[in-house]
Amino acid sequence: MTEKVRESSLFIDDITEELDRVIIGQKQMISRLIIGLLSDGHVLLEGVPGLAKTLTISSLAKAINTGFQRIQFTPDLLPADLVGTLIFNQRTGEFTVKKGPVFSNIILADEINRSPAKVQSALLEAMQERQVTIGERTFPLDDPFLVLATQNPVEQEGTYPLPEAQVDRFMMKIKIDYPSESEEMEIMRRMARTTKKETPKAVVHPQTILEARNTINEIYIDKKVEQYIVNIVMATRSSAKYGIKKIQGLVEYGASPRGTINLNLAARAHAFIQHRAYVTPEDVRAVAYDILRHRIVLTYEAEAEEIQTEDIIESILSHIQVP
Incomplete structure (x- = not known):
């Protein structure tokens, strides 16, 4: 079993090495996101804007070569904008389903607490049941499916506290802090450029993640x-x-x-x-x-x-x- 774990966990080093090329510092945030991915658990990240939360999540999706959707939560967002809706076709006289951005593998719910509770609750079924109901039809979501949400501290302007039922559905809540002085220096040197920034390459297949989950159970x-x-x-x-x-x-x-x-x-x-x-x-x-x-x-x-x-x-x- 030890040898099996050692072999099947080698890809973790590939992911962290690839993310280290793009993200400076934030080691704990990266490891916790990987734990959430391996445990099939959603993750909530809290921190002030500008701490690379969005960049880290999008980079992780690219590194494992899987579907990724970024949803910007705003006060005027509707549940249908999230999960999809029924559209009436005048020519055929029938309703057709238009799926929303939640139909992907990794969902970045950016600034989730800037939307009212009705929109936040629209994620509940998708997060817990791994399915979405539109009209009278229920659609299963692809595997892996992971909601990685960012939120601003509740003391900031224009935020709505998340309902307790939804907060409990997040496996982890990670608090993101400011980088150290040396990390801040490296961020400035690497990012203070007008040229295109480096992006991570795909180093892991989603099937590898699903196989790793089976190994973790053992x-x-x-x-x-x-x-x-x-x-x-x-x-x-x-x-x-x-x-x-x-x-x-x-x-x-x-x-x-x-x-x-x-x-x-x-x-x-x-x-x-x-x-x-x-x-x-x-x-x-x-x-x-x-x-x-x-x-x-x-x-x-x-x-x-x-x-x-x-x-x-x-x-x-x-x-x-x-x-």
Whole structure:
């Protein structure tokens, strides 16, 4: 199994090497996007404009040679603009289906929180059921199908908070920070040109991704590590049971069972990226923040004290015994 994982994960190095030619820094964002791709999980990226979120996602689609659609979410966007609609043909007297941009492999939902809830909810069926209903007909979506959404921080002008039901359907929420000083220097030197910028080449076939997902399902995860995952998620719901007094009264709602499932899947994918055939507690801890940060709802008291969900997760990880 170790040899099988080592051979089937070699393409990860090809993808990261190709993206490194285009993207400067943002190593964590790239690795988390690959984990989402391998785990068949949607990813939400949050950060101020200009941090290469859109460029990274479009570059990833080119590197794996798959279908890509960029949808710019605006306040006047309609659900039909997303999934498609029925068009009446006067000549035949029949309705024909016009499919929307959601019928692709990788969907970049750019600035998703600039559209009202009705439009955001139009993605729900596609994200969860991998299908779209137009009129009376239901159409399955191609595999792989992945929604990679970007959003601006909610404090910015003209943003609508995402509904909790939709946020929970994202496997991970990644917070993108500013580059370091050395990375900023390299960005300036490479990008401050009027000539055409370098674009990534296709280095992986989509079938390779689907085969890798089957291999990830076989990666070994010990019962103690499984219990560790359950303990972490349960602690977000009942901190008193685990003796974490520091966060008592600060969490309104804990992570849903999707958090447990996705923590397991992401830990396996993280081990796969490291070319390992087994999951360690370090794999779980590495992805815990991205899996749980959007699944914990804080109380008013926590918000008044300016406590972040990352503080809650840090307290839980420091208290739950590592196997």
